[in-house]
Amino acid sequence: MTTRLTDVTSNYRRRKLVDSVMTGVAYVCTAVAVAALGFVLFYVVVRGLGAWNLEFFTSTTKYFGEGGGIANALYGTAVIVAFAALMGVPVGIMAGIYLAEYGENRLGNVVRFVADTMTGFPSIVLGLFVYGLLVLAYGFHGFAGSVALAVMMLPIVARTTEEIIRLVPDSIREASLALGVPRWKTILRVVIPTAMSGIITGVILALARVAGETAPLIFTILGNQFWNTDPFSGAMAAVSLFVFEASKSPYEAVQQTAWGGALVLVLIVLVLNLTARFIASRGSVR
Amino acid sequence: MRIFGETKERMDKRQADRRQGAPGEREVQTRTAPAVERAQEMVVENLSAYYGNFKAITDVSMHIRPNKITALIGPSGCGKSTFIRTLNRMHEVAPGGRIEGRVLLDGEDIYARDVDPVRVRRRVGMVFQKPNPFPTMSIYDNVVAGLKLTRRRKKSELDEIVERTLRQAALWDEVKNKLSESGTSLSGGQQQRLCIARTLAVEPEVILMDEPASALDPISTQKIEDAMEELKERYTVVIVTHNMQQAARISDYTGFFYIENMGDPGRLWEFDETDKIFSNPGRKETEDYVTGRFG
Ligand SMILES: Nc1ncnc2c1ncn2[C@@H]1O[C@H](COP(=O)(O)OP(=O)(O)O)[C@@H](O)[C@H]1O
Ligand SMILES: [Mg+2]
Numbered sequence: 001m002t003t004r005l006t007d008v009t010s011n012y013r014r015r016k017l018v019d020s021v022m023t024g025v026a027y028v029c030t031a032v033a034v035a036a037l038g039f040v041l042f043y044v045v046v047r048g049l050g051a052w053n054l055e056f057f058t059s060t061t062k063y064f065g066e067g068g069g070i071a072n073a074l075y076g077t078a079v080i081v082a083f084a085a086l087m088g089v090p091v092g093i094m095a096g097i098y099l100a101e102y103g104e105n106r107l108g109n110v111v112r113f114v115a116d117t118m119t120g121f122p123s124i125v126l127g128l129f130v131y132g133l134l135v136l137a138y139g140f141h142g143f144a145g146s147v148a149l150a151v152m153m154l155p156i157v158a159r160t161t162e163e164i165i166r167l168v169p170d171s172i173r174e175a176s177l178a179l180g181v182p183r184w185k186t187i188l189r190v191v192i193p194t195a196m197s198g199i200i201t202g203v204i205l206a207l208a209r210v211a212g213e214t215a216p217l218i219f220t221i222l223g224n225q226f227w228n229t230d231p232f233s234g235a236m237a238a239v240s241l242f243v244f245e246a247s248k249s250p251y252e253a254v255q256q257t258a259w260g261g262a263l264v265l266v267l268i269v270l271v272l273n274l275t276a277r278f279i280a281s282r283g284s285v286r
Numbered sequence: 287m288r289i290f291g292e293t294k295e296r297m298d299k300r301q302a303d304r305r306q307g308a309p310g311e312r313e314v315q316t317r318t319a320p321a322v323e324r325a326q327e328m329v330v331e332n333l334s335a336y337y338g339n340f341k342a343i344t345d346v347s348m349h350i351r352p353n354k355i356t357a358l359i360g361p362s363g364c365g366k367s368t369f370i371r372t373l374n375r376m377h378e379v380a381p382g383g384r385i386e387g388r389v390l391l392d393g394e395d396i397y398a399r400d401v402d403p404v405r406v407r408r409r410v411g412m413v414f415q416k417p418n419p420f421p422t423m424s425i426y427d428n429v430v431a432g433l434k435l436t437r438r439r440k441k442s443e444l445d446e447i448v449e450r451t452l453r454q455a456a457l458w459d460e461v462k463n464k465l466s467e468s469g470t471s472l473s474g475g476q477q478q479r480l481c482i483a484r485t486l487a488v489e490p491e492v493i494l495m496d497e498p499a500s501a502l503d504p505i506s507t508q509k510i511e512d513a514m515e516e517l518k519e520r521y522t523v524v525i526v527t528h529n530m531q532q533a534a535r536i537s538d539y540t541g542f543f544y545i546e547n548m549g550d551p552g553r554l555w556e557f558d559e560t561d562k563i564f565s566n567p568g569r570k571e572t573e574d575y576v577t578g579r580f581g
Contacts, residue, residue: 171418175481178376179432179488180408189435193422284421284470 048263083146088153096161115155127216142231148216160202197283208272338382357533360543365552374410411490417477419469432488475506
């Protein structure tokens with residue numbers, strides 16, 4: 001006895017129905033997520049743009065009265081993040097290379113576990129740690145904030161570097177080894193260049209991650225309304241910290257500059273992410 | 287015994303070469319010396335290869351003649367790739383990879399205690415089954431990658447090497463106008479010939495190829511076979527192939543690998559001149575395999 005293709009269809013109809021319902025649910029969830037993001041962006045842009053003018057970018061922070069800007073805070077963020085990168089990036093990249101190429105052992109697993117735990121560590125605790133380590137002895141200063149941010153960056157950079165180096169196919173390593181190139185040179189001159197765009201992407205994402213951090217800065221750089229260009233002594237300002245402090249101010253004008261600072265932070269993160277995407281899209285391994 | 291007599295002679299000659307002054311001088315000498323002088327023989331004695339505790343091949347002995355093409359055939363999984371990778375110490379790159387037995391290159395045991403695998407691989411080059419050009423490098427840089435990464439060369443010298451090796455690999459005409467393009471922009475067959483040129487550029491004495499044409503179209507395969515015909519004038523060539531006609535066409539000697547019972551390690555079942563293996567093999571399994579009765 002033969003059945004026609006159109007027989008026994010109830011099961012198929014049910015599947016089709018469930019399929020379209022689930023697809024609908026997925027669309028709605030996506031829409032909610034995108035809407036939330038869009039709303040935040042929209043709100044920050046609308047409120048923040050109003051604060052943007054020449055004075056905002058050229059004068060120092062003020063917590064009361066009229067006017068005031070973020071010049072010293074921008075400078076502080078740039079310097080603190082730069083020093084953080086200077087410390088966190090090379091160590092992180094080298095740790096990642098170690099994990100990917102030599103880390104198939106107990107030590108590697110320990111390092112991996114520590115890195116993953118550090119990634120999930122509350123950032124304020126890092127701030128407290130650096131407070132005990134540096135601030136108690138040397139007072140509040142910008143470099144202490146850099147140390148806290150570097151500790152935050154380290155595990156992110158290490159793990160993304162490891163992941164991306166693992167994506168480099170073994171066949172490439174073998175090709176180099178078979179040419180009589182030593183292992184270390186193979187890693188340095190063949191594997192890492194192949195993974196380079198991915199490594200840079202990881203570094204930029206880590207920068208974006210820490211550039212807006214506030215909690216680890218509270219106990220380290222404190223914040224400062226005046227110019228302090230020396231990251232090695234005296235309290236310093238940072239944009240994130242300014243937004244946090246200024247938004248609590250009762251003065252309308254100060255709140256306004258806080259929104260302006262928030263917009264600056266959002267733009268920094270946005271630009272860094274776009275740069276990362278652009279570099280990643282041109283890489284040999286993704 | 288003749289084998290070892292000859293080996294001894296060559297060893298003495300090599301040592302004499304070494305004594306002759308600066309390495310630069312020797313470099314020039316070897317390059318201008320007649321091609322036959324560079325190709326080397328390899329002698330494999332009672333070789334077994336393991337991955338951890340798993341024994342993949344056992345008790346393989348083989349004499350690989352200089353300036354000849356030696357083909358390795360046999361059903362898959364019987365250890366051809368494992369064997370060919372022991373010849374330039376790439377086997378030990380695999381986790382748990384180790385061997386027992388001896389492999390002599392020009393009379394020297396490449397597994398002797400003080401031998402640096404890096405130096406072995408400079409003298410015994412390898413082309414892999416899947417084309418694997420370096421993705422970040424141009425065609426030109428791919429060809430000279432081994433040279434640039436292992437020693438300094440003058441630019442004019444590199445230009446000359448790039449053209450010569452690409453010609454030897456039958457790729458020059460197709461890429462001469464786009465040497466700065468990425469190596470991975472080429473077709474699969476072109477990439478494989480690029481990998482051959484890259485191997486030739488470091489001037490090895492022996493070239494190993496593990497199914498170099500298995501993933502390629504017939505035209506590319508033909509080009510690679512043509513190139514191999516010329517290669518053996520300068521090099522000793524060992525090639526693993528699944529293609530019986532290819533083995534019969536291009537090789538001088540053929541080794542048949544076989545596993546008699548499931549779970550046993552692979553063995554070199556028969557080794558002889560190619561004509562003999564294909565027209566009058568000594569063992570029944572060889573005959574069954576080359577006539578296509580199993581495989
Ligand atoms: N990296 C490896 N680790 C463990 N076992 C391997 C590895 N490579 C190959 N083998 C095993 O060794 C045996 C021989 O494999 P191989 O040399 O690739 O055979 P062939 O090239 O003749 O097909 C097979 O049983 C295979 O599963
Ligand atoms: Mg194989």
